[in-house]
Amino acid sequence: MTSTDSNSSFHALPRRIVVLGTGGTIAGQAASADDNVGYTAGQVAVAQLLGAVPALRRRSEEGWSIESEQVAQIDSKDMSHAVWRRLAERVQVHLDRPEVDGIVVTHGTDTLEETAYLLQRVLAPAKPVVLTAAMRPASASQPDGPQNLADAVTVAGLDGARGVVAVLAGKVWLGGEVRKVHPYRPDAFDAGDAGPLGHVEEGRLRVLRDWPTGTPLGLQVLAADIWPEVQIVVSHAGADGRVVDLLMEAGVQGLVVAATGNGTVHQELQTALLRAQSAGVAVVRALRGGSGCIVPTGHDLVPDAGALTAVQARVEILLRLLSRRA
Structure with missing residues (x-):
């Protein structure tokens, strides 16, 4: 697929986006704003994270509705099967709402590739489900979370977007391919040989590949106790x-x-x-x-x-x- 600008109808109508919080570094706090590694993950509520992003306030002024729900509040290194099941269930609940255009999941970076893969295989949604995260805590002097969150909402609101993707450091990765490749730098993810789906640039998405597709396994696959x-x-x-x-x-x-x-x-x-x-x-x-x-x-x-x-x-x-x- 050739590179195209997916933003042509982006501002045509206000969008309704649901943001589901699970914790992670993006919600982390350290004692000092200069400390990017000695923090405690999963400290800031997702509603508070949203309120701290100016770009999302502007979206609200444009008529967008951005809802939030706290599904979990953990360090993603401690991700469990129980949280996976609850997250998948809550994502499906909001996907089934006809008025919802897209979903964003705030997540820790350590197990993001596992959660993204699971959600894509189980749900393979016709609407966008966008995972985002941060490599620096919310308390950092230059946190990367706010921009990643703004970009994730942008992608979740695009016409034609579908499937599970991850948005980090201005790049969009397919949920079935994304993986963490660096322990520290903000641009810590790639997709092996596959490359990104696209780049988010000043509120617009430049698409390089097709959106993910697939046949969903369905939530029943996760029902076992x-x-x-x-x-x-x-x-x-x-x-x-x-x-x-x-x-x-x-x-x-x-x-x-x-x-x-x-x-x-x-x-x-x-x-x-x-x-x-x-x-x-x-x-x-x-x-x-x-x-x-x-x-x-x-x-x-x-x-x-x-x-x-x-x-x-x-x-x-x-x-x-x-x-x-x-």
């Missing part, structure tokens, strides 16, 4: 199969191995993984780091996750196992 046990193990120098054997004893149902090279796995670890696979455990290889995609060799003994990160592959296995119960 107890979710399957799916864990990640890492292949590395000196790896062996003991951790796999211990996880098998604990009743694990799915395993992702973060593999070296083109999906290669230490021979001792692979032997244990093959035992697990033979016992009915869902096993998949994912890239340990970096960009690219595992290229099948034709004689692979363990299936691969393509271009998914290990944590995205874990969510995929989790959803497949849950789908069998639904």
